[in-house]
Amino acid sequence: MNILIIDDNQSITTMVSKYLRLKGNECVVSNSGKEGLKMILQNKYDLVILDISMPEFTGRDIIEHLEKNGILQEKNIVLFTASAISTDEIDNMMKKGLKGALRKPVDLEDLDNTVARFQK
Amino acid sequence: MNLLITTYESIINTKSHGEHTFLANAEIDETRQNNVSDIKKAASEFYSLIDKMHALGKLGQTPYEIEETIKLVEKQEHIFLESVNLANQMEFNGVLQKQNELDKITQNFMTYSITFIGFLIASIFGIGFLISNSISKPLQVLENSIKKTISEGLQEPLPIKGDEEIKSIIHSFNELATAFKELDLLKDKEFQSIKDMTDLKHALDSSAIVTITDTEGTITYVNDKFCKTSKYLKEELLGQNHRLLKSGYHTPEFYTKMWRDISSSFVWRGDIKNMAKDGSYYWVRTVIVPILDKNEKPYQYIAIRYDITNQKETEEKLNEVFLQLKKNDKLKDEFASMVTHELKTPLTPIMGYCEMLRMPNLMGTLNSDQLHSIKEIEDNAKRLKVLIGDVLDAQKLDMNQMIFAKSKISTDEFMKNVSENVSFMMNNKNIDFVNKTEKYSIITDKNRLAQVMHNLISNAVDFVPNKNGKIEIGTKKEDSEIIFYVKDNGIGISKDKQDELFRKFYQVDTSAKRQHGGTGLGLAICKGIVEGLGGKIWVESDLGQGTTFCFSLPESDDK
Numbered sequence: 001m002n003i004l005i006i007d008d009n010q011s012i013t014t015m016v017s018k019y020l021r022l023k024g025n026e027c028v029v030s031n032s033g034k035e036g037l038k039m040i041l042q043n044k045y046d047l048v049i050l051d052i053s054m055p056e057f058t059g060r061d062i063i064e065h066l067e068k069n070g071i072l073q074e075k076n077i078v079l080f081t082a083s084a085i086s087t088d089e090i091d092n093m094m095k096k097g098l099k100g101a102l103r104k105p106v107d108l109e110d111l112d113n114t115v116a117r118f119q120k
Numbered sequence: 121m122n123l124l125i126t127t128y129e130s131i132i133n134t135k136s137h138g139e140h141t142f143l144a145n146a147e148i149d150e151t152r153q154n155n156v157s158d159i160k161k162a163a164s165e166f167y168s169l170i171d172k173m174h175a176l177g178k179l180g181q182t183p184y185e186i187e188e189t190i191k192l193v194e195k196q197e198h199i200f201l202e203s204v205n206l207a208n209q210m211e212f213n214g215v216l217q218k219q220n221e222l223d224k225i226t227q228n229f230m231t232y233s234i235t236f237i238g239f240l241i242a243s244i245f246g247i248g249f250l251i252s253n254s255i256s257k258p259l260q261v262l263e264n265s266i267k268k269t270i271s272e273g274l275q276e277p278l279p280i281k282g283d284e285e286i287k288s289i290i291h292s293f294n295e296l297a298t299a300f301k302e303l304d305l306l307k308d309k310e311f312q313s314i315k316d317m318t319d320l321k322h323a324l325d326s327s328a329i330v331t332i333t334d335t336e337g338t339i340t341y342v343n344d345k346f347c348k349t350s351k352y353l354k355e356e357l358l359g360q361n362h363r364l365l366k367s368g369y370h371t372p373e374f375y376t377k378m379w380r381d382i383s384s385s386f387v388w389r390g391d392i393k394n395m396a397k398d399g400s401y402y403w404v405r406t407v408i409v410p411i412l413d414k415n416e417k418p419y420q421y422i423a424i425r426y427d428i429t430n431q432k433e434t435e436e437k438l439n440e441v442f443l444q445l446k447k448n449d450k451l452k453d454e455f456a457s458m459v460t461h462e463l464k465t466p467l468t469p470i471m472g473y474c475e476m477l478r479m480p481n482l483m484g485t486l487n488s489d490q491l492h493s494i495k496e497i498e499d500n501a502k503r504l505k506v507l508i509g510d511v512l513d514a515q516k517l518d519m520n521q522m523i524f525a526k527s528k529i530s531t532d533e534f535m536k537n538v539s540e541n542v543s544f545m546m547n548n549k550n551i552d553f554v555n556k557t558e559k560y561s562i563i564t565d566k567n568r569l570a571q572v573m574h575n576l577i578s579n580a581v582d583f584v585p586n587k588n589g590k591i592e593i594g595t596k597k598e599d600s601e602i603i604f605y606v607k608d609n610g611i612g613i614s615k616d617k618q619d620e621l622f623r624k625f626y627q628v629d630t631s632a633k634r635q636h637g638g639t640g641l642g643l644a645i646c647k648g649i650v651e652g653l654g655g656k657i658w659v660e661s662d663l664g665q666g667t668t669f670c671f672s673l674p675e676s677d678d679k
Contacts, residue, residue, distance in 0.1 A: 015476075022482050029515040031216040052460055077218045082464035083457060087525055107507055 001025045001119060004043075006036035006059070007051035007080065016049065019108060025115065029097060033057030037065060039048075039076060047118045049102070052081040072097035076118055082102065132161040165324045262293060269297065329404060329425040335383070335418060336625060337362045349398040349404070349427055367401050370487040382410045382421055391428065438666040448521065456515040462509045466502055474498035510641040513571075514624060517648030524565040524652055531595050531602060534566065538573045539593070545581045549589055556594035560602045563582040568649045568674075575642045576669045577607040583610030583667065601655070601672040609666040619661050621649040646671070 003025050007013045013029040022026045028045075030036040031093035033058045040048060052059035060078065066072040075097075079090065090101050100114060134236040191440055265278055278293040280287050325343045331343035342357045350357070350365060357364070370393065377624060381388045388408040393401055404425035410418035476482055477494045485633040486494065516522040535557035546553040573593070580591045595602055613621065650657045650671045661667035 009468075011469040012465065012472075015472040015511070019472065019476055019482075022476070028200055034372045082468065083461045086523055088523065105471040108472060108479070 001018045001046045001115065002044075003027050003115070004036070004039060004045040004048045004056075005080075006033065006039075006048065006062075007031065007049070008033075008054040012051075016111070018107075019111070020115070023112070024116070033059070033062060037062045038117055040066070040077075046076060046120070047115065048075060048077045049080045050077050053083045053087060063096075063098065067096050078102060078114055080106070144366075150528060162268060177463055177660045181229050182380070235661065248304065257281070259289065261288075265293070267301075274658075308426050309492060324424065327426075329364070329423075329427065329659060331423045331425075333362050333423070340420065346425075349396070349402055350394065353401075356397075365394040365396075367393045367395040369401070378408070382408050383418060385410050385416065386411060392425075393432075402427060404428065404431045422547070429556065453515070453519055453521075456512060460508055460512045464505070467505055467508075471501045471505070474501065478521055510645060514648070517645065517652070522568075522648065522652055526565050526653075528561060528563050528586045529566050529569075530559060530561055531604075532557050533591060534569070535573075535595065538570060538577070542574065542577045542581075545578070546591070549581060549584070549586065551581065551584055551589040551591055554590075554592040554594075556592060558595050558597070560595060560597060562602055563676045564650075564653050564673055568653065572646045572649050573604070575646050578666070579642065580606050580610065581667070582609035584608045585610065597675070598672070600675050602675050603667055603670055603672050605670045607668040608668065612663045612665045612667055613661045614663045618661065622657065 001019055003017075005013050005016050005020075005027060006029070007016075009032050011118075012032055013031060017027040017029050026037070030039055033054045036050070037057065038064070050059045050062060059081070063072060063077065066075055066077070073096075076099050077097075078099050079093070080083075081101065081102040090098070096101075100117070102110060102114060146560050154170060221471065227554075261278060278290050279298060280290050280294070287462060296570075306646070325345065327345075328343075329346045329349055330341070330343040331339055331346055333339050339357050339362055342354055347354055347357070365418075378388050378390070386405070387410070390406055391403055392406050395401055405428045406423055406425045408421050408423045411420045413419045424436050474494050476499050477486060478491055478498070513522065535555055539553070539555045545551075577591065584591060592607040593605065594607075595604050597603070622643050647657050650673070655671050655673040655675055657669070657671040658666060659669050
């Protein structure tokens with residue numbers, strides 16, 4: 001599987017990408033929101049794991065941009081968040097095309113299950 | 121009576137005129153003159169009697185005796201007139217020989233006159249006696265009583281005695297005395313009310329700041345307290361407009377409304393910030409009372425004020441503190457979510473790597489020591505994760521921000537899941553664990569309810585004895601509520617500590633804290649969640665008796 005991980009915390013992107021690679025996936029990472037969005041727009045990924053709280057350009061901004069352009073649905077995006085984002089807000093985003101959410105710190109089992117959902 | 125006197129005088133004149141006419145007979149003339157003199161004398165006495173009778177007549181109603189006398193006098197008058205007519209006739213005829221006849225008539229008149237006068241004198245004495253009895257004596261008593269009243273104050277009412285006239289006077293006097301007595305009482309009352317008013321004014325002046333202004337706001341009266349508070353002298357205030365004290369704190373609308381109220385005869389109440397002479401400010405709690413004229417229009421305003429500067433300052437400080445607290449709350453909220461984020465973020469790779477390391481065949485195989493060390497790191501990371509979650513939940517409950525996502529659940533299914541999730545704890549401590557749940561339907565937040573159950577069960581696990589520990593969970597129905605319970609055979613909780621249990625950061629004792637760990641947030645969070653879900657939580661326990669935690673939730677209407 002071709003997976004993109006966007007998180008400003010390098011420690012997290014390294015750990016997650018390492019795990020996912022060990023599990024046999026192809027992983028690319030981005031530590032900035034803007035760069036991440038560019039990559040989403042230019043490439044096609046089977047799954048995008050997106051952090052919400054990033055400086056300057058946040059995960060919310062990316063979702064908003066994709067939604068405005070009507071391509072959120074096709075982008076297989078799963079939120080990855082430690083901040084107190086309400087279930088209401090997540091539900092709302094899911095209605096617009098978000099595919100799921102992972103809470104930090106994440107159980108690797110949860111991560112496996114999420115990845116499995118997008119396995120062709 | 122006047123006619124009588126006039127006629128009498130004319131007769132005398134006639135007689136003196138005759139002196140010249142009958143000059144020839146000197147002897148007769150002398151006798152006649154003597155007679156005339158006698159008549160004059162008698163007439164004079166008669167005249168004075170008439171006067172006296174007049175005087176008596178003026179007293180009012182003529183007494184019976186006097187009336188009788190007057191009748192007599194009138195009779196006498198008639199005889200007298202007759203003799204006058206006769207005398208005139210003689211004069212007219214100029215007949216000297218009729219002199220004797222005239223003498224006889226004169227003599228008759230004299231006799232009548234003397235008899236009459238005698239009678240009259242007797243009558244007067246009689247009247248005098250009667251007057252003395254019926255008028256003078258009661259009058260004397262009356263006079264004495266009046267004098268005494270003047271000098272010594274009111275006396276007992278006088279007995280009503282004597283002549284009708286006098287009775288009426290005494291009666292009037294008694295009435296007057298009663299009226300005076302009432303007047304005296306009124307005067308006393310008036311004096312008391314004036315004293316009361318003075319006392320009231322004294323009380324007001326010594327407690328309140330008082331001013332009086334006219335309808336233009338010009339100060340016409342200030343009391344000492346006003347001068348003291350405003351730091352102006354009385355002379356500097358009288359005649360000045362009250363706006364002299366304006367602080368600039370209140371809006372023009374504030375004053376407009378105040379003037380509109382009081383000029384429409386309404387009492388105005390409010391707090392005013394004024395400026396004293398030295399530029400310092402003071403607050404006064406004010407009541408302005410419009411004083412109305414007979415047309416119900418205000419003609420002056422009395423303002424009663426109390427200095428509330430200290431109170432206002434405290435209020436302002438409290439307000440500041442309150443605003444600061446609100447700001448703090450917001451900061452706390454922001455801080456909590458920041459802390460949550462910042463603490464959870466580093467936990468993600470810690471826990472992730474631990475899991476990866478202990479997974480067989482992923483990053484190589486660890487020996488048992490290495491595996492045990494990784495397990496310890498992971499367990500502590502997990503505990504940290506729970507603590508962060510608790511702090512965040514407590515914060516949410518505090519700020520009333522916890523959102524519940526309710527759905528319909530079945531108690532038996534729910535509790536089966538819970539049991540499965542906690543079974544590892546039971547196995548670790550070898551606890552006899554029983555689930556006695558009955559099937560009910562409730563609408564609730566399944567995740568939060570699981571959090572409560574997990575919390576209570578974890579507590580029970582911590583407190584049951586290491587050997588023969590027993591935990592029973594279950595549900596029962598009471599009225600329209602479903603009671604969930606977690607029962608253990610632990611050390612129990614003394615009654616006096618049970619109320620404190622659900623307070624944040626409360627630990628039954630510090631040694632227990634060491635032994636059992638925890639933040640002291642668990643039960644507070646359980647309470648917050650249960651109450652948020654519309655239920656109640658309580659504990660049934662005693663020292664050495666084990667503990668049962670119970671909470672109720674409303675049963676769903678549709679089953």
